Amino acid sequence: MRTVRSWTGIAALLVAAGCAAAPRAQRVDAEELNCMARAMYFESHRSSREGMIAVGTVVMNRVDSTEFPATVCGVVGQRNQFAPGVMSRDMNSRSLPLALEAAGAVLQGERHPQVETARFFHAASYRAGYNNMHYVATAGGNxxxxxxxPAMVTQPVPLPPSGG
Known part of the structure; x- marks a missing residue:
């Protein structure tokens, strides 16, 4: 797995972003941080913190599920689940500090309130033909x-994007 910067540099970014002072502050594993940031960076179109937090919420919902791997890196690295190259492509834009901060926040307990227990997402522009998809949020292009x-689906089409 390729690293983006030294982990000391990433830790400094997180502290500067205020992540270390989060109310539920706990030790954030550097490898899990890297995997979470990669999912957010490549899946949220780097458009908003809200979109990144929503992607991170799905990752953590999957970690908590017995149907998916039990670690962030296991979930993000699972074949055909996230963007191609999510674990190997370079992250090199002005959005990287935001992705790292948001990743740290999710690993310390922050969640997107509308995503709740959802474990799936797709590009907001995609129209799936399935009848079992109950939409709960649209954020960050997803x-x-x-x-x-099907009988329990009350929101069969994606919601309008929320602010952010």
Whole structure:
């Protein structure tokens, strides 16, 4: 796995961003931070912190599920689940500090309030033809959804994007 910068530099960015002072502050594993930041960076179109937090919430919902790997890196590295090259491509834009800060915040407990327990998302512009997708949020260019029995789906189309 390729690293973006030295982990000392990443830690300095997180401290500067205020992540170390989070209310539920705890030790953030550098490898898990890297994997989470990669998912956010490549999946949220680097458009907003809200979109990154929403992607991170899905990652953590999957970690907490018995249907997916039990680690952030296991979830993000799972074949055909995230953007191609998510674990190997370079992260080199002005959005990297935001992705690292948001990743640290999610690893310390922050969650997107509308995503709740959703474990799936796709590009907001994509129109799927399935009848079991219950949409809960649209943020950062993605539509987030839960899979439900068709009779339990009350929101069958993506919601309008939320602010941010």
């Amino acid at each position: 539509a987030f959804y839960e899979k439900r029995p």
